[in-house]
Structures are given as structure tokens and as C-alpha cells.
């Protein structure tokens with residue numbers, strides 16, 4: 001059975017349910033990964049796990065070495081990667097607590113190392129990104145969630161912001177007009193880099209707060225976020241650990 005890669009986001013710095021068999025620091029031409037890669041089993045599923053924010057949740061979204069993390073998966077032969085993320089909800093159906101497998105992205109980030117195609121090029125390369133996520137992996141996540149009785153929103157547009165600050169109310173209103181359903185800080189360039197290396201990559205998001213200016217309109221608090229994070233990630237891990245991964 002093929003190993004599946006998991007990039008853990010906020011609330012998933014440690015994958016408690018993972019029985020770790022081996023940890024390895026993967027060297028890459030792009031510098032250090034966020035942490036050593038952990039290899040092990042989640043129930044029966046063989047997993048390679050990388051906490052995006054480092055082992056102690058010390059790497060902020062705008063500082064993560066997305067290129068090294070994605071390269072490391074390719075280097076160890078992982079072909080399917082799930083990027084887990086905590087996000088803010090923008091559209092009505094994305095209330096806190098909701099799990100979502102987005103199907104589109106809008107990229108509002110800037111200044112990040114966002115491509116492998118920079119140096120030593122023999123020609124200019126433009127990868128197709130019409131459908132930014134791997135449909136086969138998305139469908140597998142959605143089907144598994146249904147089998148497990150875990151409610152999931154099966155599509156949506158992920159707006160990737162620069163962070164680390166949260167957005168203004170006006171920025172969220174603009175993102176809503178643009179068609180964003182959720183907002184997070186890590187979805188890009190991770191998805192595009194995975195596409196450049198021809199990995200099958202899907203995002204699996206947990207909504208942990210109403211985005212700025214929505215909900216009761218007050219400030220977004222860490223207490224609010226943490227309330228949804230722990231319980232929601234348990235449901236997300238339940239889905240992932242029940243995946244049957246195609247070879």
C-alpha cells in the first residue's frame with residue numbers, strides 16, 4: 001500500500017494517534033524542512049508526517065519552508081499528500097467546527113518562495129493549475145468521511161492570506177466578493193509546489209472561527225479558535241486514519 005503524506009497544521013503539530021516507527025531529517029536543496037519527517041502507522045495506514053509549523057509549533061505560516069517540506073515528500077517517494085489546515089469561515093456554510101475539502105484556491109500571499117522553477121532552466125515552465133487539488137484524493141477523503149458518518153463540506157474556495165496577522169473586516173468582505181469560502185495562511189504556495197512536483201495533493205480544512213467581521217463581529221480570540229481546534233482535529237484524524245489509499 002502506498003504511503004500517504006500528511007502535513008499537519010495548527011492543532012496537529014503532534015499526531016498523537018501516530019505510532020512512530022522512524023524519524024528522519026530529510027535534506028533538500030531548498031534548506032531545512034519544518035521538522036524531521038515521522039514515519040509510522042495511523043491505524044493500518046502507512047504515514048509520513050510533517051508538522052508544517054515545526055515540532056513545537058514555532059514556525060509561523062509566512063516563514064514555513066514550503067519548498068523543503070514538499071520536496072522532502074517527493075524525495076522519500078510519497079505520491080499523495082494531505083495538507084491539513086485550520087481556517088476561518090467566510091461563507092455561511094463554513095461555520096466553526098465544519099470540515100471542508102476545498103476544490104479551488106485564490107492566492108493572496110506575497111514574498112514566499114513559491115516555485116521550484118527558478119534556476120537552471122532550459123525553458124520556461126508553466127504548470128497547469130486549473131484544478132489546484134488532486135481530485136482522486138479529494139474524492140477519497142469525502143467518501144471516507146461519509147462512510148465514517150463525519151459531516152464534511154465537499155467543495156469550496158480557499159483564500160490563502162499572508163499572515164501572521166488575521167485579516168481586516170474589509171479584507172474578508174473583499175474575499176467574500178471574490179468567492180472565497182474559507183481563509184487560511186498556509187494553503188499557498190504548498191498546493192502549487194505539490195503540483196510542480198506532480199504530487200497528488202489535497203487540502204483538508206477545519207473551520208475554527210468566523211473570519212474577521214463575521215460572527216458576532218468582535219475580535220477573534222485564541223480561546224475561540226482552540227475550542228474548535230482540538231475536537232475538530234479528532235474528527236479530521238478519524239477520517240484520515242480510515243482512508244484506504246489506492247496504490
Ligand code: HPA
Pocket residue numbers: 086087088089161166167183184185208209210211212220
Ligand atoms: N484567517 C486566516 N487564517 C486563519 C483564520 C482566519 O480567520 N483562522 C484560522 N486560520
